[in-house]
Amino acid sequence: MPDLGKYASDVLAAYGITAALLLGLIALSVVQSSRVKKRLKAAEERRKSDG
Template sequence: MPDLGKYGDTVLSAYGVSIALLIVLVGLSLWRGRRVRSALAEVEERAKRNG
């Protein structure tokens, strides 16, 4: 851990907020992607069966 001096809170909060936002963005994208993918597979399966 580097010595951040009196600016420890500043730097850490900036890193924390940014990384959290990035993780939320990636997480939401992946979550929606998975959901849409499985839903599509289901619908396509049904479409094939019904001819």
């Protein structure tokens, strides 16, 4: 790891915040995808039963 000098804590904090935000966005995307898949499957089942 490069020597960051007096800015080490700021840089590492920025990396940590960025990683947390990226993980949060990925988790949100996975949850939202799951919900949409469920709704799509339900809509397809209704369509099959209607006609």
